[in-house]
Amino acid sequence: xxxxxxxxxxxxxxxxxxxxxxxxxxxxxxxxxxxxxxxxxxxxxxxxxxxxxxxxxxxxxxxxxxxxxxxxxxxxxxxxxxxxxxxxxxxxxxxxxxxxxxxxxxxxxxxxxxxxxxxxxxxxxxxxxxxxxxxxxxxxxxxxxxxxxxxxxxxxxxx
Amino acid sequence: xxxxxxxxxxxxxxxxxxxxxxxxxxxxxxxxxxxxxxxxxxxxxxxxxxxxxxxxxxxxxxxxxxxxxxxxxxxxxxxxxxxxxxxxxxxxxxxxxxxxxxxxxxxxxxxxxxxxxxxxxxxxxxxxxxxxxxxxxxxxxxxxxxxxxxxxxxxxxxx
Amino acid sequence: xxxxxxxxxxxxxxxxxxxxxxxxxxxxxxxxxxxxxxxxxxxxxxxxxxxxxxxxxxxxxxxxxxxxxxxxxxxxxxxxxxxxxxxxxxxxxxxxxxxxxxxxxxxxxxxxxxxxxxxxxxxxxxxxxxxxxxxxxxxxxxxxxxxxxxxxxxxxxxx
Amino acid sequence: xxxxxxxxxxxxxxxxxxxxxxxxxxxxxxxxxxxxxxxxxxxxxxxxxxxxxxxxxxxxxxxxxxxxxxxxxxxxxxxxxxxxxxxxxxxxxxxxxxxxxxxxxxxxxxxxxxxxxxxxxxxxxxxxxxxxxxxxxxxxxxxxxxxxxxxxxxxxxxx
Amino acid sequence: xxxxxxxxxxxxxxxxxxxxxxxxxxxxxxxxxxxxxxxxxxxxxxxxxxxxxxxxxxxxxxxxxxxxxxxxxxxxxxxxxxxxxxxxxxxxxxxxxxxxxxxxxxxxxxxxxxxxxxxxxxxxxxxxxxxxxxxxxxxxxxxxxxxxxxxxxxxxxxx
Amino acid sequence: xxxxxxxxxxxxxxxxxxxxxxxxxxxxxxxxxxxxxxxxxxxxxxxxxxxxxxxxxxxxxxxxxxxxxxxxxxxxxxxxxxxxxxxxxxxxxxxxxxxxxxxxxxxxxxxxxxxxxxxxxxxxxxxxxxxxxxxxxxxxxxxxxxxxxxxxxxxxxxx
Numbered sequence: 001x002x003x004x005x006x007x008x009x010x011x012x013x014x015x016x017x018x019x020x021x022x023x024x025x026x027x028x029x030x031x032x033x034x035x036x037x038x039x040x041x042x043x044x045x046x047x048x049x050x051x052x053x054x055x056x057x058x059x060x061x062x063x064x065x066x067x068x069x070x071x072x073x074x075x076x077x078x079x080x081x082x083x084x085x086x087x088x089x090x091x092x093x094x095x096x097x098x099x100x101x102x103x104x105x106x107x108x109x110x111x112x113x114x115x116x117x118x119x120x121x122x123x124x125x126x127x128x129x130x131x132x133x134x135x136x137x138x139x140x141x142x143x144x145x146x147x148x149x150x151x152x153x154x155x156x157x158x159x
Numbered sequence: 160x161x162x163x164x165x166x167x168x169x170x171x172x173x174x175x176x177x178x179x180x181x182x183x184x185x186x187x188x189x190x191x192x193x194x195x196x197x198x199x200x201x202x203x204x205x206x207x208x209x210x211x212x213x214x215x216x217x218x219x220x221x222x223x224x225x226x227x228x229x230x231x232x233x234x235x236x237x238x239x240x241x242x243x244x245x246x247x248x249x250x251x252x253x254x255x256x257x258x259x260x261x262x263x264x265x266x267x268x269x270x271x272x273x274x275x276x277x278x279x280x281x282x283x284x285x286x287x288x289x290x291x292x293x294x295x296x297x298x299x300x301x302x303x304x305x306x307x308x309x310x311x312x313x314x315x316x317x318x
Numbered sequence: 319x320x321x322x323x324x325x326x327x328x329x330x331x332x333x334x335x336x337x338x339x340x341x342x343x344x345x346x347x348x349x350x351x352x353x354x355x356x357x358x359x360x361x362x363x364x365x366x367x368x369x370x371x372x373x374x375x376x377x378x379x380x381x382x383x384x385x386x387x388x389x390x391x392x393x394x395x396x397x398x399x400x401x402x403x404x405x406x407x408x409x410x411x412x413x414x415x416x417x418x419x420x421x422x423x424x425x426x427x428x429x430x431x432x433x434x435x436x437x438x439x440x441x442x443x444x445x446x447x448x449x450x451x452x453x454x455x456x457x458x459x460x461x462x463x464x465x466x467x468x469x470x471x472x473x474x475x476x477x
Numbered sequence: 478x479x480x481x482x483x484x485x486x487x488x489x490x491x492x493x494x495x496x497x498x499x500x501x502x503x504x505x506x507x508x509x510x511x512x513x514x515x516x517x518x519x520x521x522x523x524x525x526x527x528x529x530x531x532x533x534x535x536x537x538x539x540x541x542x543x544x545x546x547x548x549x550x551x552x553x554x555x556x557x558x559x560x561x562x563x564x565x566x567x568x569x570x571x572x573x574x575x576x577x578x579x580x581x582x583x584x585x586x587x588x589x590x591x592x593x594x595x596x597x598x599x600x601x602x603x604x605x606x607x608x609x610x611x612x613x614x615x616x617x618x619x620x621x622x623x624x625x626x627x628x629x630x631x632x633x634x635x636x
Numbered sequence: 637x638x639x640x641x642x643x644x645x646x647x648x649x650x651x652x653x654x655x656x657x658x659x660x661x662x663x664x665x666x667x668x669x670x671x672x673x674x675x676x677x678x679x680x681x682x683x684x685x686x687x688x689x690x691x692x693x694x695x696x697x698x699x700x701x702x703x704x705x706x707x708x709x710x711x712x713x714x715x716x717x718x719x720x721x722x723x724x725x726x727x728x729x730x731x732x733x734x735x736x737x738x739x740x741x742x743x744x745x746x747x748x749x750x751x752x753x754x755x756x757x758x759x760x761x762x763x764x765x766x767x768x769x770x771x772x773x774x775x776x777x778x779x780x781x782x783x784x785x786x787x788x789x790x791x792x793x794x795x
Numbered sequence: 796x797x798x799x800x801x802x803x804x805x806x807x808x809x810x811x812x813x814x815x816x817x818x819x820x821x822x823x824x825x826x827x828x829x830x831x832x833x834x835x836x837x838x839x840x841x842x843x844x845x846x847x848x849x850x851x852x853x854x855x856x857x858x859x860x861x862x863x864x865x866x867x868x869x870x871x872x873x874x875x876x877x878x879x880x881x882x883x884x885x886x887x888x889x890x891x892x893x894x895x896x897x898x899x900x901x902x903x904x905x906x907x908x909x910x911x912x913x914x915x916x917x918x919x920x921x922x923x924x925x926x927x928x929x930x931x932x933x934x935x936x937x938x939x940x941x942x943x944x945x946x947x948x949x950x951x952x953x954x
Contacts, residue, residue: 020281020288027261027314028188029346035292051680066657067677068611069592071778102345105469107294111457112589115546122338129338133353133469134545135425136457139270139295151264151292155345179440179447186420186473187347194451266453298429298454310423310451339543359544362528460548497917497924504897504950505824506664512928579663582787584930588775599656606656610671610787612743613775616906616931628900628928632663665823738822741946747934758815765815769830769946771902772934791822 024090029157031094035107035149036086037140038079046145047082049074057081061120076113076147080120087152088124096156098124103131103153111136113147183249188316190253194266194308195245196299197238205304206241208233216240220279235272238306239279246311247283255315257283262290262312270295272306342408347475349412353425353467354404355458356397364463365400367392375399379438394431394465398438405470406442414474416442421449421471429454431465501567506634508571512584512626513563514617515556523622524559526551534558538597553590553624557597564629565601573633575601580608580630588613590624660726665793667730671743671785672722673776674715682781683718685710693717697756712749715783716756723788724760732792734760739767739789747772749783819885824952826889830902830944831881832935833874841940842877844869852876856915871908874942875915882947883919891951893919898926898948906931908942 024033038047050058050070061077064070088098104121108114114134130152140146183192197206209217209229220236223229247257263280267273273293289311299305342351356365368376368388379395382388406416422439426432432452448470458464501510515524527535527547538554541547565575581598585591591611607629617623660669674683686694686706697713700706724734740757744750750770766788776782819828833842845853845865856872859865883893899916903909909929925947935941 020277020284022288022290025261025290028316032262032290032312034290035294064592064595066595067675067680068673068777069595071675071680072589073592102343103350105292111459112549114459115541115550118338118541118543118546125338129340131340131343131350131352133423133425133467134459135353135455135467137294137296137455141270141273141293149292149294153350157346179436179443181447181449184420184449187475191421191449191471193449194453264451266451296453296455300429300432300452308451308453355545357544357548362526362544362548459545497913497920499924499926502897502926505952509898509926509948511926512930579661580668582928584928588777591777595656602656606658608658608661608668608670610741610785611777612671612773612785614773614930614932618906618909618929626928626930630668634664738820739827747936750936754815761815765817767817767820767827767829769900769902769944770936771830771932771944773932789827793823 024094026094026156029155031091031096031100031154031156033087033090033152033154035105035140035151036083036090037146037149038082038086039142039146046143047075047079048145050078053078053081057085060123062116073116075145076116077120079147080117083148083150084120084124087150091152091154091156094154094156096154099127100154100156101125101130101152102155105133105151106135107140107149107151108134108136109139109144109147117148183253185253185315188314190250190255190259190313190315192246192249192311192313194264194299194310195242195249196305196308197241197245198301198305205302206234206237207304208237212237212240216244219282221275232275234304235275235306236279239276240282242307242309243279243283246309250311250313250315253313253315255313258286259313259315260284260289260311261314264292264310265294266299266308266310267293267295268298268303268306276307342412344412344474347473349409349414349418349472349474351405351408351470351472353423353458353469354401354408355464355467356400356404357460357464364461365393365397366463367396371396371399375403378441380434391434393463394434395438397465398435401466401468402439402442405468409470409472409474412472412474414472417445418472418474419443419448419470420473423451423469424453425458425467425469426452426454427457427462427465435466501571503571503633506632508568508573508577508631508633510564510567510629510631512582512617512628513560513567514623514626515559515563516619516623523620524552524555525622526555530555530558534562537600539593550593552622553593554597556624557594558600560625560627561598561601564627568629568631568633571631571633573631576604577631577633578602578607578629579632582610582628583612584617584626584628585611585613586616586621586624594625660730662730662792665791667727667732667736667790667792669723669726669788669790671741671776671787672719672726673782673785674718675778675782682779683711683715684781685714689714689717693721696759698752709752711781712752712783713756716753717759719784719786720757720760723786727788727790727792730790730792732790735763736790736792737761737766737788738791741769741787742771743776743785743787744770744772745775745780745783753784819889821889821951824950826886826891826895826949826951828882828885828947828949830900830935830946831878831885832941832944833877833881834937834941841938842870842873843940844873848873848876852880855918857911868911870940871911871942872915875912878943878945879915879919882945886947886949886951889949889951891949894922895949895951896920896925896947897950900928900946901930902935902944902946903929903931904934904939904942912943 022034024031039045045052047053050063061081062073087101091098091100106117111134140149181193183190198204199206204211206212209222217237220240221232246260250257250259265276270293299308340352342349358365363370365371368381376396379399380391405419409416409418424435429452458467499511501508516522522529524530527540538558539550564578568575568577583594588611617626658670660667676683681688683689686699697717698709723737727734727736742753747770776785817829819826834840835842840847842848845858856876857868882896886893886895901912906929935944
């Protein structure tokens with residue numbers, strides 16, 4: 001039985017409340033998420049490279065240890081990991097799991113980044129791929145340092 | 160009980176019917192809207208500034224009375240108001256209210272406009288924010304004078 | 319009665335399996351499609367003009383026989399036809415029909431192409447128009463030769 | 478004892494002789510190679526993607542099976558493999574092995590391709606890396622389809 | 637007596653090992669260096685101006701103390717100093733001295749920078765100039781902040 | 796027997812000495828040349844066309860006598876001849892001959908010029924071709940009027 005119960009989760013559990021911003025909302029059997037970007041809302045820091053994510057995650061997603069390569073591919077890989085990990089966090093906070101996410105709309109500042117993002121996404125969706133739309137757009141909030149934004153939708157029926 | 164009843168509302172209540180265009184559609188418990196832009200389809204006029212919206216609305220959304228400022232911020236503020244007001248009109252015509260809108264995808268020609276749009280949006284969503292995705296794109300129909308397009312989804316269960 | 323059954327259709331029925339890609343997914347009473355582009359993955363070809371689609375389709379969508387005109391309008395018309403035809407194929411493969419598609423999000427590399435696309439779309443939706451969002455973006459995968467991407471959603475309740 | 482014996486190897490063992498072109502030259506204890514590009518001189522075909530190299534090589538260097546990704550990353554990966562494999566062929570034809578190559582100058586049309594090239598290079602130099610210079614230049618012969626040119630130097634003392 | 641002994645020096649003496657990167661290699665009587673850029677791999681910093689090099693070096697190479705001037709000429713001067721100093725470090729680590737460097741290939745992002753670089757180079761080569769090739773290229777790894785890359789070759793016969 | 800004797804030849808035999816510039820250097824059994832451009836250092840004049848080289852050379856390399864053609868192809872042909880002739884001069888001054896040059900790195904401002912250069916190069920290397928690398932770069936010193944720079948290496952064993 002659907003209900004229109006809505007749960008507004010802010011992306012921060014501590015610190016100043018975000019004004020008028022809902023990170024996700026349950027509507028009926030679905031959970032709709034706002035587009036997620038790689039910004040740590042507590043620190044207001046844009047994820048910029050491997051140093052901005054946990055070391056084990058960096059290893060997992062392709063950090064090479066070679067300075068020039070990691071300088072170049074770190075930003076998109078780290079932002080991809082951060083965004084998908086945040087989406088997983090939101091879904092788990094609602095009692096679901098990443099595999100309940102069935103649809104992703106992915107906005108890129110540079111669609112040449114897609115192969116890097118795709119290799120990270122495979123870590124989060126090892127079994128079944130979600131339906132997916134990919135486009136390159138001019139920019140996202142809050143600045144051109146943001147390379148990717150992902151809008152996820154999940155299906156988690158109430159009983 | 161869901162039904163697949165669909166209601167096609169044209170964006171104009173009078174004048175020539177738009178060919179093959181559905182402003183909104185009820186599908187099951189949801190109402191899906193086409194992306195809305197700030198064009199008065201009767202007059203075929205693109206909303207260009209405070210003069211193109213009702214004076215009380217202009218006051219409400221930040222008209223200053225100072226020519227240069229209003230010339231600069233008028234277009235985005237007026238288009239934001241026009242678009243959100245049109246969305247509210249479509250939802251109310253279906254028996255719902257603005258708070259039934261739970262998701263907005265917002266396309267900007269210049270994402271620097273977001274703060275202006277956001278202050279208008281707060282007038283339409285004083286309580287709970289909808290989930291929101293914001294991107295800057297190259298253009299919308301019908302011309303570069305369009306600064307914003309908003310695609311809304313509402314939840315209004317039957318029975 | 320909704321179910322969370324998911325069906326992953328690859329866009330190719332033969333040849334190498336696509337890695338981690340779901341062309342469509344049934345979720346509850348809805349069928350969600352990944353964004354579709356005019357690429358034949360079997361032959362690894364981007365649809366480039368009238369020659370890349372069946373002759374009867376080309377006739378139907380406006381091939382003139384005049385070289386310069388067809389060279390110019392062929393790509394967007396042929397890609398529009400290919401994409402909408404592919405969407406129809408996915409929906410029919412799930413037991414539905416094109417009229418079950420109630421929502422389209424349409425990404426263009428050049429929004430001046432919209433009128434051409436629109437005349438093709440009318441062939442696929444002769445009765446009721448789906449709700450529609452149109453934006454111009456910078457690029458789609460896999461290259462700038464792709465002029466349009468369409469993300470479709472259909473409603474096909476499980477009895 | 479060094480000798481100034483020079484061996485001019487054409488890059489083709491059959492077919493028409495190349496005019497005035499030396500693929501490599503032994504000079505003293507060194508073997509100097511001309512810059513190598515990914516062109517099959519027999520067929521005069523520029524390597525354009527995974528289909529232009531042996532399937533096992535394509536697998537090895539990162540072919541994903543997903544059309545859009547492989548369309549985008551295939552050219553640089555396939556050209557990188559082709560070039561390094563040709564270099565290895567030249568060195569082996571002179572009685573040496575790839576590990577005798579101690580220096581590479583690598584010219585790219587787009588230095589964002591370096592991470593892809595680098596992952597292929599690691600397959601050819603699993604142990605010790607050669608000294609390496611990487612720059613992005615405007616173009617190589619014969620056309621902008623050439624994404625990379627590699628100039629190798631090897632040390633293979635005449636005992 | 638030549639030997640094919642090879643010494644791989646990483647550009648960092650502490651911290652994470654660089655993957656598959658050889659800063660220099662002895663081959664026979666020669667020492668070949670990889671192209672050097674003004675990056676401190678330990679701190680992951682691109683040298684950006686006078687503040688990124690030792691104060692005495694900054695003084696030596698032309699820091700004026702006037703903000704606008706130093707803002708403009710600092711990057712190329714500081715990167716030139718850093719690169720040549722790193723080259724000297726590599727050669728000294730191999731038991732040689734800067735005057736053993738007989739050849740430099742110098743890649744610039746803007747060949748108008750050459751006079752600045754040249755005045756720094758004279759500090760490192762007070763007596764005999766090395767042979768020199770100078771070209772302007774589009775970019776170096778890892779980003780457009782890199783203004784110069786220098787590839788050095790030294791002659792340091794064993795015994 | 797190698798020696799590390801170095802001979803620094805200035806590019807001018809008379810007139811003011813060039814500061815800190817070595818046109819060539821003998822190192823062991825090799826002679827390394829700085830990149831050569833088509834500038835007469837005495838007159839400081841960039842070679843601009845057939846009129847800037849000896850008439851017999853102009854005839855040899857393809858001067859047609861037709862104004863428009865010679866205006867267009869003269870610069871690259873004349874610069875190619877000038878540069879290769881200067882390289883020959885440097886080698887002969889060291890007791891060698893052009894055929895001792897075994898390697899050329901050729902930088903072009905426009906790689907469409909390569910065929911013109913190549914026909915001139917054949918005059919200088921009638922028998923065996925040197926190993927060769929060709930790239931198009933953005934610019935050379937001292938100005939965009941320079942169309943080509945060639946860096947030559949020769950092998951001329953002592954004793």
